[in-house]
Amino acid sequence: MTGKIFRDAFLLVGAFIIAWLVFSYLSKPVSIPDQFIPDEQTEKLADWIDEQITRNFDRLDDHNWEEALGEIVDRFATSDLVNKVNYEIVVLDNSDVNAFATLGTRIYVFRGLLELIDQHEEIAAVIAHEIAHVELNHVEQKLITEFGIVVLLSVFTGGDLLLTGEVLRAISSGAFSRMKEREADAFALDLMYDTGIDPAYLGIVFRKLKESEPGLSGLNFQIISTHPDINSRIRNAFEFEKSGLEDIPFETPWPGKSSE
């Protein structure tokens, strides 16, 4: 009887493997679309998010910052790597050390972060990283993963306040997966190199954020202050192959503090 049991076990496993192979042969692979929400809808959602954010934070309207950040965005717009146009940097008047991207093309930078930065290239590195999250649709993917598209759309069309708060928290917390952070880093390094900015500045700014006081309220940089992986991310930035880099300086004066 034991022999028959083993024979049946082999039969069962064999039938399973054959069925798997046959069904695999008859199936077609399916790619997860990069973008679930149509562009038009994305813009509406982005406006809704902006409305919610500016309800909680004041905008910092400073011509000098607008000019300096505008030059960085214009520089990135010249790269073929960037497909979306009209990036807008919104500076929020808050002491938190933070920056995050949302749906659409707005990137929010906190005054606290700008105060920690010494030059164009450093904030450019942060913006390049955030642009990467937008270009790679990380925000949309994260929201859909966390909430599901149906819930998400119901929130944006006037869902309850609790869910609205949760969606905003998810957006501003910026806690992307390790894989997505690495993807964003890689994209940012390429983008910086492509637009004449030394990619090592990404490492410099990461190190600065890591070494700064725990006044880092976290949000998008929580991943930096708590992630065990941060040292290798800094190393990657410094080790990026940059031979042939054409270092192009920024023309606008730096409006913040300077290390010099």
Next chain:
Amino acid sequence: MRNYTEYYPLPQPNEVSKRERDDAMGSYLMMFASLGAGLPLPIINLLAAVIYYFVNKHKGRFVRFHLLQSLWSQIPVTLLNGFMVIWTIRNFMTQTDFSQLFFGLLWTTVFINVLYLGFSIYAAVRANNGRFFYFLFFGKLAYHQAYKVRYDDSKNEEVNLPPM
């Protein structure tokens, strides 16, 4: 020479009590009772089946056979379902494309679940009629475990032998 069969004789339908038939049938129906609670991670089904087994395993060999057949057959199906749930979630979380192998296993899992469901219902009906139905592999395994005469079972018993 002692001459006794390696396995205990199987009871005939008229020898199986109503209570045994009900308990044996219950082992297959547990799956449906716990199906809703088990989704999307179907491990709860398995827990329910294990508990049901330990509660009822002393109720005779007929019941034990059906308990074991149901339990053993449920384990790989549950693991397979759980694995598919995890694989699906993982792909969504990591934005990984769904490969041909994924769909192959998905359809195999669906196919196995349908077979499992059909066989379980049929086995439940047979059990309720005091009869046996042997799943491939699991049937023999359960029969072996429930009906095999073990040394421990017989060593303290006086065995009647035919005349030499």
